Amino acid sequence: MRYVKWFASQTSGLKANMAVRIVAGVAQVGCGLLLVVLCRHFIDRGIWQAGVVKEIMAIFAVLVVSILLRQAVYYLQNDAEVRQQNTIRSRLYGILLGRRLFDKRERMHSGDISQRLERDIQAVSQVTTDVVPRMAVTVVQLIGAFLLLHAMDKVLAWSLLLLTPFVAVCAKYLSHRLRQMTLDIRSKESSIQMLIQETMENETAIKSMESAPWLGKRLASLHADLGRLIRRRTRFTMLSRLLLASTFGLGYMGAFVYGGLQLRDGLISFGVMTAFLQLVSQIQSPVLAMLNMIPQIIHATASIDRIREIETMPMENETEKTTALQGPIGIRVEHAYYRYKDNGKTVLEDFSYCFTPGSSTAIMGDSGRGKTTVLRLLSAVAMPDAGSVYIYDGEGHKLSGATMRHYITYIPQGNTMMSGTIRENMLLANPDATRQQMEEALYTAAADFVEKMPQGIDTQIGEHATLLSEGQAQRLAIARGLLHGGEVMLLDEISSSLDEATEATLISRLFSRHSEKTIIFVTHRKATAEKCDRVIRI
Missing domain, CATH: 1.20.1560.10 (ABC transporter type 1, transmembrane domain)
Known part of the structure; x- marks a missing residue:
């Protein structure tokens, strides 16, 4: 029946x-x-x-x-x-x-x-x-x-x-x-x-x-x-x-x-x-x-x-955005616990931290210690088994769950580009973005090489950007994330495929153009960590 x-x-x-x-x-x-x-x-x-x-x-x-x-x-x-x-x-x-x-x-x-x-x-x-x-x-x-x-x-x-x-x-x-x-x-x-x-x-x-x-x-x-x-x-x-x-x-x-x-x-x-x-x-x-x-x-x-x-897959519980947050935004984790669902391994246990509005933080530590997991929790891509994660503004307003993403730029590690043109990939983050906004995001991400291409932002890049180098694909992914906007930036190993000079240019432009935002890096690079206000070791 x-x-x-x-x-x-x-x-x-x-x-x-x-x-x-x-x-x-x-x-x-x-x-x-x-x-x-x-x-x-x-x-x-x-x-x-x-x-x-x-x-x-x-x-x-x-x-x-x-x-x-x-x-x-x-x-x-x-x-x-x-x-x-x-x-x-x-x-x-x-x-x-x-x-x-x-x-x-x-x-x-x-x-x-x-x-x-x-x-x-x-x-x-x-x-x-x-x-x-x-x-x-x-x-x-x-x-x-x-x-x-x-x-x-x-x-x-x-x-x-x-x-x-x-x-x-x-x-x-x-x-x-x-x-x-x-x-x-x-x-x-x-x-x-x-x-x-x-x-x-x-x-x-x-x-x-x-x-x-x-x-x-x-x-x-x-x-x-x-x-x-x-x-x-x-x-x-x-x-x-x-x-x-x-x-x-x-x-x-x-x-x-x-x-x-x-x-x-x-x-x-x-x-x-x-x-x-x-x-x-x-x-x-x-x-x-x-x-x-x-x-x-x-x-x-x-x-x-x-x-x-x-x-019947479990769906995200997106709560209603009752209040719009104003001004600089911070993000807080309170007594968070998280373990992998497939093998039961606990990666976070009673983790608490407050990323204050406008601060910059580097999260460092050995591989497999839960650095990427922290960013997933902060972006509400994953939910803690216990505890809470929420963003807040100076007026005391709070938001949690999937609605947090409206205020967050999350750039995960790895090659996340899709087949199509550079423009089409950029529009994934902001379908209403203008050409000027795209060019600004590309500049901030040190992806100036795009303007030298024959078709510019209309260049076909292939599946997973196979027509580009890993470093170029990574910078395009950063530019796309920046185009999404948000007062909190979560950046997971964004310079892993870049040389030191390009990394320095990228980090410098990020801080100069987004100094008012809350920026959280997961990184193994000391040069990046030294530019941050605080360093967390996991």
């Missing part, structure tokens, strides 16, 4: 499309049944009468209408599918951007997420926009064909319909087995996606270590596992379909023999015999169609479970 509710919740904005498709499908069924009647009449009477041309034209007209309806259904189905895929993907994308980071349930591989946003969304949208309307039309076709055959021969109609319970029993047996097989296949596909994605992101290291042969073998092993899982599911599906197809084949043969005997005894005409065979097909084909829909639905339920893992 929970899957039915989930499917129903995804049809918002598509109900009119689905209703039109069902109506068109029912009309198509009507054309098929009308064609049976016309063919019977044509064989029994039409070919012996003068109006044979009219009979042929009527049959031709019904065929044309049926073809047009089929094309209309095809167009509507594809339109609905792409709209729903985009809707679900956009919603999940919003959830991913709003989830609470560094939570154990959040730690899902990016390759696995990509797989869920593609294959799993595709599987569920096909069921919602295609299988559900087709199933409704199929039921109408089954009922219509049964009633028409019942009007011609009750015994044959009921004999064919009695096969349905057998199909239902088979469907029940199929459901659990197929669902687990599909989950295994989806998991293996995600593993392949992860390997390929990480390989592309670390090509330089892979080439330098000559790891390509080993990775090729690893991919081949994953492919072999995936092939084995798919072949197992295919064999299971083939055996199931073979059993049911044999059952329906016997049913068709029985109808053929029954009709032949009736025809021999003069109880039916050739037209009725033709109608028998057409209607038998129209009764069996809906049942077979529903049988083919069952694996799709089962695959989709497995995909729903994977999508639900994203939907």
Whole structure:
């Protein structure tokens, strides 16, 4: 039932499309049944009468209408599918951007997420926009064909319909087995996606270590596992379909023999015999169609479970910004505790500190002692397990949680640039930024090299800025962060890829242009720490 509710919740904005498709499908069924009647009449009477041309034209007209309806259904189905895929993907994308980071349930591989946003969304949208309307039309076709055959021969109609319970029993047996097989296949596909994605992101290291042969073998092993899982599911599906197809084949043969005997005894005409065979097909084909829909639905339920893992990710609790802070802003940590969610290691224990408004502080210490964790807590990217973190102004107003970020510039360590142009990367921080504001941020970040490029800020930089040096990419990331604004600046190892001269220029410009702001560095550089008012060692 929970899957039915989930499917129903995804049809918002598509109900009119689905209703039109069902109506068109029912009309198509009507054309098929009308064609049976016309063919019977044509064989029994039409070919012996003068109006044979009219009979042929009527049959031709019904065929044309049926073809047009089929094309209309095809167009509507594809339109609905792409709209729903985009809707679900956009919603999940919003959830991913709003989830609470560094939570154990959040730690899902990016390759696995990509797989869920593609294959799993595709599987569920096909069921919602295609299988559900087709199933409704199929039921109408089954009922219509049964009633028409019942009007011609009750015994044959009921004999064919009695096969349905057998199909239902088979469907029940199929459901659990197929669902687990599909989950295994989806998991293996995600593993392949992860390997390929990480390989592309670390090509330089892979080439330098000559790891390509080993990775090729690893991919081949994953492919072999995936092939084995798919072949197992295919064999299971083939055996199931073979059993049911044999059952329906016997049913068709029985109808053929029954009709032949009736025809021999003069109880039916050739037209009725033709109608028998057409209607038998129209009764069996809906049942077979529903049988083919069952694996799709089962695959989709497995995909729903994977999508639900994203939907139920813990989200940030963004509190309302009741009061705007004024003037210089400080930030305070009180009795904060934090431990990693995956291994339980405690990195901060009863940590307290007040970063006063307008001060500059350097946080130093050995690797792994929690320096970056402090900045994550200060920026509300991560939340403490206990204790509190908040910003405040001179009037005594306070803010905590995600709303703090409006007043904070946080520049994390590492290469955080995205594919596109420099301008597009800068606009991520401030979509309304002017060219002058961008140039000022670039200057402050010692990224003057941009103006010497042929396309300037419209230069394409590639994925993770692969067309630039690490130092250039780092300075662009700093400029982008500065463009976001904020009275508190959190800078995590921002000069790790810079030479001493460039570092000195960067730090000098930061202090001269943002002297009124609260600046907090995480650094290993003594030269940077010496320019700060205070130094904290963790």
